Amino acid sequence: MRLLRLSLAPRIPPDGRNPSEKRKSSSGEGTIMVDLWKVKGLELFPLLEEAHWDFRISRALQVANALGLFTTLAERSLSARELSAELGTDEGYTERLLIVLCALGLLEKVEGGYRNTLLAETFLVRGAPLYQGDAIAHAANVWDFWHRLEAVVRTGRREASLAELPPPPPQAAHECFIRAMHNLSITGPAQMVAQTVDLSSARRLLDVGGGPGTYSIAFCQRYPHLECVVFDLPQTLEIAREVVAQFGLSHRIHLQPGDWNRDEFGEDFDAVLLSNVLHGPGSHASMKLTKAHRALKPGGWLLAHDFLLNAQKTGPLQAALFNLMVGAYSEPELRAELEAAGFVEVRLMAYGRRGNALMVGRKP
Template identity: 35%
Template sequence: MRKTVKKKITRKKTEKSKATPSRKKSKETFDPMKVMSISSAYWQSKILHTAQRLNIFTRLKDRSASASELAAEIPADPRGLDILLIAATSMGLLDRKKEKYRNTPFAKTFLVSGSPRYQGGIVSMFDSWYGAWGDLDQAVRTGKPVVDKPHDQGPEALRSYIYGMHYRAIAQGELLARKIDFSGRRQLIDIAGGPGTFCMKFCERNPKLSATVFDLPQTLEVTREIVGSFGMLDRVTLKPGNYLEDSFGKGYDALLLSSMFNQESPQVIKEIFRKAYEALDPKGMILIQDQMLNRDKTGPMLSALIGVNQLVHTPGGAAYSEKELADWMKGVGFRKIKPVPLPSPSPFTVLVGEKPSRQE
């Protein structure tokens, strides 16, 4: 009896396992809206860009208003503006009640001028790139940028952009300061350090650390303003220079290269690593972070899209994989290269390495 029962159970399990694959195949489906969603993705970005151009979010600071009221202020066509505002509401940027609009908490935080975390400069930057992306096919055919002056910005646009980068970097800087061991380090230099946010966050967590922001003079004018507002000009110094042309100096025991590789060619990146190697003392630490591709170069999507943006704007930029950058670091002499895992939603890949001692 027992043997018979076991055989029946075995047969049932076998029959079930045989049937499973066919059921899985029959359930394979595709989203019929995916092609449209991808093709029309720019619709949302242009709604945000246009609302930013019209200063909608700052106009709605601490108040609500109807489309007609806002249209009279801009000025704009009431019907056209109402259509735009409805779309912005559907995207979670505005709330609409009784035909009046108000900023959502998200818009108040990031899109209202004067907010401590204002990112209007980032929105304007991407808006300014829209026309160049329209010529992407030309960039693909020729392998050359479709703009004469990549990322060219006036003083006000530059200031807004650097502040936007600062607000975006705060959370990442705090995360890195917790993850990276700077104990025993005394002198850090951040190459193309922009607003100096990472330097400040590292110094806040490591009282014995001093830092230097190396960047173009016009950028450092804004950097001085930001670092000064945190009362840290005594620990974060500013060093003008062009990383493509100038030496980084010497005598540092830590060096940061952040979000700068994808706009350069492999040859330029190798030269950056060489100059970084020269700037560091023996046993000095190099820290790099960027939005890198995976080893197979199949994603992630954001890194791949950044690569396309560099094709449009730069003569040699691209998205690079973690392995490529690690190999180029090894090529100039860095050792003990390893990744630093970061939790989601950070989009960055981080690598640390070390300049060997003279005995090695």
């Protein structure tokens, strides 16, 4: 299996078909309405993405302001440990917040710690002529209204509480999460992963924690000879079954129920994909990588796709925000995890627009 660094622009799959053509699947499951390789309007998505995700930036700034972080760093630098001691905060999460603030251009990392940039010194240090901290604090004070907005709109009462909203149906949160992963993956990440590596000689790919199966769909649409296995919990695979059927690929994408904490992944695979399941040191990456190594044929490739911080841990922004909420490795840290699990020829293949990256390694 060859691995190539390719353009990140959508390309016509190698089978030569017209990507926009509606066609019947060979399994008779109905018309495939979407080809992930030529989705019209994809270039508009960043506008919507910013609208529904930028609250994270606002909240990180509000919390840093409330802690007095920028004023504490005025005209000096401190390490995460020193700063957390002065602020009375948790060192680990303080460091995660500092990484976000670096990615926002409000702090810079220097030898021995962090310091304000000119932007922060000008607007965020209490007592500065152009200080904006009170305005940011006011925005935090009205945050509760925006949090309760659905209840306000439903009832017409400004003071309505979240308790007045209708309760969600059972399993609603889990299904929403899995379908959200599909929503986000079809807008670029799945295509980026599937076109960055060359699987023209592969026959079987294992998609560990594959959720709705979106990455397997992208691979199968690109490589008509490929079969994929999505490994995930039974309740997740019920959703994947629907999604895969909508794309007419149930005959090539197989569903394997299992729990990665307890079960082996299988064997004799040409490639194993671990997409968005290696979320930093708390994600049990060593265990997952070891099982993936056992599932591969000799010479098979591991594809590790996740949010990835740069080596300096100062960005990119989307990876820094995800690290604050869940966790993320830096590039050297993830490379070390792959090598410790026995993979060779480990290298970074591509960085995506959203702070996601693809790193690969080969089983000897």
